[in-house]
Structure formats: structure tokens, C-alpha cells
Amino acid sequence: MNGQSAEPATNRIAPQHAEDKKERVDKIDYKMVTFSLAGKEYGIDIMNVKEIARAGKFTYVPNAAPFVRGVYNLRGDIISVIDLRTMFHLPSERKGDDALESLLILRVDEHVFGVIVDNIDKVVGISSASIQPPHPIFGDINVKYIKGIIENAGKLYIILNVEKLFAPKKSAEVKTIVDGGLRKPAIVDDQAPEELAKIELSYQEQQETSGDLTSAFIKETLFAFKRFAVTPLNEAWFDQRYEEWKQVRKAMDLQLKEQGEADQFLETFFSPCTSQLWTEQYMKQLLAALPDVSGKNLNVWNPGCGKGYETYSLACLLKxxxxxxxxxxxxxxxxxxxxxxxxNMVFMVDDVPDLYKEFMIKGRNGWTFLQAVRDTIFFEFHDVLNTNPVPPADLILCRDTVSFMSAIDQKRLLADFNEKSKNKSVLLLGVNEKLPTAGWKAVPVDGISMYIKGA
Amino acid sequence: MRVEYINPFVEAAFNVMKEVLGGDVRRGELYLKSTSMPVMGVAAIVGLAGGVEGRVLFDMDKASALSIASAMNGEDLTVMDDLVKATITELANMITAQAVTKLHELGFQFDLTPPAIFTGDNMEVSNQDVEALIVPMETGHGKVEINVAIRERA
Incomplete structure (x- = not known):
């Protein structure tokens, strides 16, 4: 039976697969106008191109940026004309004043303007799925302005990102930033200066120190794959791990190219007894480290409790x-x-360290915690980045959770810890997390990252 | 929101809708929300009190409300009249009541307020401080979003 059905099945799959592949190659859903600048081929999304023209005698505008050739009267509309070659610092042939230039009339949002290029070639239809992302080592033009690379009929085209290049504000506001000999066109808008400074900076770093670039790259990929943000909270660990990583990987590529590698990098980050009940030894350490409390009520906040292993362990510990x-x-x-x-967690006998036995009861399916223990815990489906409706806490247990948020969210949550805690409250972070905020005193115990407020 | 509260609401919504509307009722992915949110056009609200505080909001657009009311009454209703409003209110009441009954069996004490219904265009619910669980339900008569915000009385 099996042999019979298997054969036709494979036969059926094969042509279908080939068809899929063909379809992918053939499907043209993106058209671009191609042109050349200094002998290299470029493309611009046809949706941004209003028309093409040959024109000359542009009216010079004094005090404009060097790449603005002037303004031009396009059938009654005055448009500004930008020389892409000057903009990208490419060599251009100096033509006489009367000579005509090839002009692409672009429309970005509501704004129309002309762009001078060497030669306008043709319209090429391609499949947007086959556009490759730009590679950071491209020289002539900042990668930020490149949408991607496409191969068509034996030629490679660089597709420019017109929106990034000219939008969102008008080309009149396009300025060049002169910095360390690097001149790049930049768009001035609300959030740009800060972002630009960053880009400018990373651009310089790229050229100066390749080692730091790798570590910056690892930081980026850690956040992309695992949402793990390297901040003062965990920087010490990261730096140490980065050195280790160099040893482990030796000649191999240091960068994290896939989820699995990011997991491997983070292996040493997690606190002891993650995703399991705390061991006797870890409990003893904590028992010794926890300070005496005066109040009768003990409120505990445990954000990022996951499946609840640490919560149950903590409940038993506090008892x-x-x-x-x-x-x-x-x-x-x-x-x-x-x-x-x-x-409703159920445990098998072998999984449970002996010290928990007195807090558990044997049920039909395995061991569960006593109702008395479970009654002390509220498990909530809740995102800590929303308002936290917890009462002022005497103890906050938050291991390896804060690190997996963006830097801004980390700050917000740590500020919330501060707000939602009493004086002399205890904060327990992951073993590789160091509290960067003031007002908390570290408790010097090995293997535990514990802080006491206002001590 | 406490984990124990989630299932009773999801189950009650599913059971009641399946029973009164028949046909294909599907539940979408649950998620949390804390920003202000637009109301689709018809919103029935039931308050919760007792050991907890909070509310349950049933949100749907006008066409779905009319279609649901028509199905529940067994007649064709085309205008947003008292009968339609009373029917939607009743649906909200049935679902919340069944959820609260289930919760009672689990040992949680809840009290209900009588339901109220709001209709209108471009309405928005904004209580930024409350995190709500959204249970999207897809029925043959249109989409109904159930927005549950319950907080432990501290």
C-alpha cells in the first residue's frame, strides 16, 4: 500500500514545485526606470517617476546646496533640479551651458523635482521578491539610501530609495552635513538630527575599528533575534561574554547569523535554575541573603514569571x-x-527536590503544590509595559526579564520598580544583571544579584 | 488579569454565541491592550464588583448588531430600535453571567451590574490605566470583540 501511494505522490509534487519556482521568477510586480551615474547602473521605482525629459539652462539659485543645479520651468511649474552625481560625489562631465541634460522628474509625496543623471536607459520589469538587500560595504552611496540590488539581463542595478533620499520634507531643505571629510546628503526633519548623528558615528566606527563594529553588530542581532538589549544593566556580562565568544569561535565568524547562534551566545546569561524548581543549594544561598522583615504582610511582585517555576520556588522559600x-x-x-x-502545574516525583515535598500533595497525575501555597500566588496574564496594578512590594523578583526589552522599556520598568517598592524592599535580578539605578544597595553575595532599597 | 479568569470568559462567549446564533463561531488570538480604543458602533458594557473590580465590554459594528439581533429574535430587524438594543444587552448579560457562574464554581465571588448599551459613531473608550484582555470572536453575523478588564482589589 505504502509503496503504491508514495510513488505517484512524489511524481505529483515534483512538477508542482518546479512550477512554483518558475512562477517566482516570472512574476513581474515591480518596475523601475534605469539610468547610469558615472558608468554604473541605477534604478528608481517607476511609481516615483513622473516623467523623463531633456532640459538645460537651469536658473542658478544662489546659496543653495552644491548639488542643487537650480530651478527649471516645467510647463509652468517651477521645480528644483538636483544633480545626483554631485549629490553622491561622483565624477560628472562638465557640459556647456546650452547642452541638454537627462532629467528624471520625480514625485515624492506631493513634491515634484528634477534629478540630473548621466543617461536614462529604459524601464525594466522585475519581481520584487528577487531584490536583494544592500550590503553595508557599498562605497559610493550611503546604504540608507539604497533599497536593494537586482540582477537583470546580466546587469546589476542599484535601486535607490527615493523616499529616504528626498522625503519627507522638501528638497529645498536638503542639506549636506560636512563631518570628518564625509559629505553626505541628509534630510532635515524632526527626528533626523539625532538619528543622523548616530549614523554618522557608526559610519566612522566602521572605518576605524573593526573589532567594535563586530560587537555592535552582535548587539544588534541579539536584539533582532531575541529582543535582548545590551544596556548598563547587563553590559558587564556582555563584554565578558564577548571575549569568551572570541575564544570559542576562534577563526570562525564572530557574528550571529541565525536564531540558534543567538541562543548559543546567550547560554551563559541565564540565572541558575531557570525553568525548573530552584535547587536546594540555590535556596540556601537566598535564605542566607534575605534580610529580616518587620511587617506582617509580605507583598511580592514577580514580573516575567514564565511557567511559574520560580514563583512556586519563591513561595516555598518565603514560607x-x-x-x-x-x-x-x-x-x-x-x-x-x-x-x-x-x-495548575503538575510535577513528576523525580523532578521535585526533597525540600519541596512538605509543600506538595500527591494527586492523580502527579505532585501539585498545596492549596495553601497556591493561594498565596496570583498568576496574571499581564504585560509589564502597561500600567502595573500591583500594591507596593516588599520583594521584587525579576530574573532575566528586564534584559529582554528595549533600552527605553528597561528604563521605564526599572523606574516602575522604584515606584512600586517600599523602603528596604528587596530586588532580585538575574545573576548577570546589575542594577544601574541609584538608591539601591547591592547585597554582596556570590551568584545572586540582590539589591536593597535605601539601605 | 488573573489567569483563572481568562478561560471562563472565553468559554462562556463561545458557548453562548454558538447556542444563540448557531453556525460557525470562531475565536481569534487573545491579546492585551492598554491604549484607548475605538468602539465599532455598538458597545454593551457590564460592570463587575465584589472581590474584584472591572468591566466587560462587548463591541461590534451596527450591521453585526442588527444581524445578531435578527438571528436571536427570529425576525428581520433593519433599524437600531429598542428591541435590537435590548437583544444585544441580553447577549452581553448572558455571556457575562455564564462566565461569572463558572468563576463562582472555581471559588471566585463576582457581582454584576445591570448591562448598559452605547451606540453612536466615532466613539472611543479611553481608560489608559486599565489593561484589557481582548477576545475577538468571529461569528457568521460579523465580528464581536469582547474586552475584559478585571483588577484584583488590592
Whole structure:
């Protein structure tokens, strides 16, 4: 039976597959106008091109940027004319005043302007799926302004990103920034100066120190793959890990090219006993480190509790450490799947360290925590970046969670920790996380990152 | 929002809608939201009190409301009259009540307020401080979004 059905199946799949492939190559959904600048081929999305023209005798505008050739009367509309070759610092042939130039009339949003190029070639239809992303080592033009590269009929075309190049503000506001000998066209808009400075900076770094660039690149990819942001919170670990990584990878490529490599890089980041009940040894360390409390009520906030292992462990730990206190734990996570399993977690006997046995009861399917323990915990489906409705906490347990947020969100959450805690509150971070905010004192215990507020 | 509260609402919404509307009822992906959100046109709201505080909001557009009301009444309703409003209010009441019953069985004490209904164009609910769980339901009569915000009384 199996042999019979398998054969026709493979036969059927093969042609279909080939068809798919062909279709991908053939599907033309992107047209571009191609032209040349200093002997190289470029393309611009046809949707941005209003028309092409040959024109000359542009009216010179004093005090304009060097790449603005002047203004031109296009059938009654006055448009500014930009020389792309000057803009990109490419050599251009000096023509006489009467000579005609090839002009692409572009439209970006509502704004129309002319762009001078060497030669306008033709319209080429391509499949947008086959556009390759720009490579950072491109020289002539800043990568930011390149949409991608495409191969067509044996020629490589660089597709310019017209929106980035000229929008969102008008070309009259296009200025050049002169910085360290690098002159690049830049668009002046609200958020640009800061961003530009950054780009400018990274551009210089690229040329000066290649080592730092790799580490910057790893930081970028860590955030892209794992949303792990390197900030003062975890910088010490990162620097150390980066050195280790160099040793481990030796001659191999240092960069993280896929999810698996990012996971591997982060391997040493996680705190002991992640995704399992805390071991006896870890519990003992914490028991010794936790300070005495005066109040009868003990409010605990546990953001990013995941499946709830650390929450249960903490509940048992607190019962041992503060037998008199009334403990309430607000545990939340924004991963619905993990958090929805947390309230009804069942354990197999072998998985459970002995010290938990007194807090557990044997059920039909395995061991579960006593109702008395479970009653102390509120598991909530909640995103900590929204308003946190927790009461002032005596203890905040947040291991390896803050690092997996963007730098701004990290700041916000740490500020929230500050706000939602009492004086002398305890904050427990991941072992490789160091609290960068003032007002908290580190408790010097190996293997634990613990802080006490206002001490 | 406590994890224990999620399922009763999702199940109640699914069961009640399936029962009164028949046909294909599907649940979309659950998610959290805390920004102000536009109301599609018809919104029924049920308040919760007791050990918790919060509210449940049923949000749909006018066409879906009319279609749902028509199906529940077994007649063709084309204008947003009292009957339609009363029907949508009743649907909200049925779902919330069933959810609260389920929660009661799990040992949580909730009280309900009588439902209220809002209709109009370009309405917006904005209580930025409240994080709400959104349960999108896709019925044969249009989309209904159930917006649950419950907070433990601290």
C-alpha cells in the first residue's frame, strides 16, 4: 500500500514545485526606470517617476546646496533640479551651458523635482521578491539610501530609495552635513538630527575599528533575534561574554547569523535554575541573603514569571524564611501559553527536590503544590509595559526579564520598580544583571544579584 | 488579569454565541491592550464588583448588531430600535453571567451590574490605566470583540 501511494505522490509534487519556482521568477510586480551615474547602473521605482525629459539652462539659485543645479520651468511649474552625481560625489562631465541634460522628474509625496543623471536607459520589469538587500560595504552611496540590488539581463542595478533620499520634507531643505571629510546628503526633519548623528558615528566606527563594529553588530542581532538589549544593566556580562565568544569561535565568524547562534551566545546569561524548581543549594544561598522583615504582610511582585517555576520556588522559600508573614505574590507574564499553565502545574516525583515535598500533595497525575501555597500566588496574564496594578512590594523578583526589552522599556520598568517598592524592599535580578539605578544597595553575595532599597 | 479568569470568559462567549446564533463561531488570538480604543458602533458594557473590580465590554459594528439581533429574535430587524438594543444587552448579560457562574464554581465571588448599551459613531473608550484582555470572536453575523478588564482589589 505504502509503496503504491508514495510513488505517484512524489511524481505529483515534483512538477508542482518546479512550477512554483518558475512562477517566482516570472512574476513581474515591480518596475523601475534605469539610468547610469558615472558608468554604473541605477534604478528608481517607476511609481516615483513622473516623467523623463531633456532640459538645460537651469536658473542658478544662489546659496543653495552644491548639488542643487537650480530651478527649471516645467510647463509652468517651477521645480528644483538636483544633480545626483554631485549629490553622491561622483565624477560628472562638465557640459556647456546650452547642452541638454537627462532629467528624471520625480514625485515624492506631493513634491515634484528634477534629478540630473548621466543617461536614462529604459524601464525594466522585475519581481520584487528577487531584490536583494544592500550590503553595508557599498562605497559610493550611503546604504540608507539604497533599497536593494537586482540582477537583470546580466546587469546589476542599484535601486535607490527615493523616499529616504528626498522625503519627507522638501528638497529645498536638503542639506549636506560636512563631518570628518564625509559629505553626505541628509534630510532635515524632526527626528533626523539625532538619528543622523548616530549614523554618522557608526559610519566612522566602521572605518576605524573593526573589532567594535563586530560587537555592535552582535548587539544588534541579539536584539533582532531575541529582543535582548545590551544596556548598563547587563553590559558587564556582555563584554565578558564577548571575549569568551572570541575564544570559542576562534577563526570562525564572530557574528550571529541565525536564531540558534543567538541562543548559543546567550547560554551563559541565564540565572541558575531557570525553568525548573530552584535547587536546594540555590535556596540556601537566598535564605542566607534575605534580610529580616518587620511587617506582617509580605507583598511580592514577580514580573516575567514564565511557567511559574520560580514563583512556586519563591513561595516555598518565603514560607521557610518568614513563617509568620502573610505572603502574597503577584506573578505575571505576557506569554499566554506559559502563564496559563502556571496555576495548575503538575510535577513528576523525580523532578521535585526533597525540600519541596512538605509543600506538595500527591494527586492523580502527579505532585501539585498545596492549596495553601497556591493561594498565596496570583498568576496574571499581564504585560509589564502597561500600567502595573500591583500594591507596593516588599520583594521584587525579576530574573532575566528586564534584559529582554528595549533600552527605553528597561528604563521605564526599572523606574516602575522604584515606584512600586517600599523602603528596604528587596530586588532580585538575574545573576548577570546589575542594577544601574541609584538608591539601591547591592547585597554582596556570590551568584545572586540582590539589591536593597535605601539601605 | 488573573489567569483563572481568562478561560471562563472565553468559554462562556463561545458557548453562548454558538447556542444563540448557531453556525460557525470562531475565536481569534487573545491579546492585551492598554491604549484607548475605538468602539465599532455598538458597545454593551457590564460592570463587575465584589472581590474584584472591572468591566466587560462587548463591541461590534451596527450591521453585526442588527444581524445578531435578527438571528436571536427570529425576525428581520433593519433599524437600531429598542428591541435590537435590548437583544444585544441580553447577549452581553448572558455571556457575562455564564462566565461569572463558572468563576463562582472555581471559588471566585463576582457581582454584576445591570448591562448598559452605547451606540453612536466615532466613539472611543479611553481608560489608559486599565489593561484589557481582548477576545475577538468571529461569528457568521460579523465580528464581536469582547474586552475584559478585571483588577484584583488590592
Amino acid at each position: 521557610q524564611r518568614y513563617p509568620e508573614a502573610r505572603v502574597k505574590i503577584w506573578a505575571n507574564d505576557s506569554d499566554l501559553l506559559s502563564i496559563s499553565m502556571a496555576p
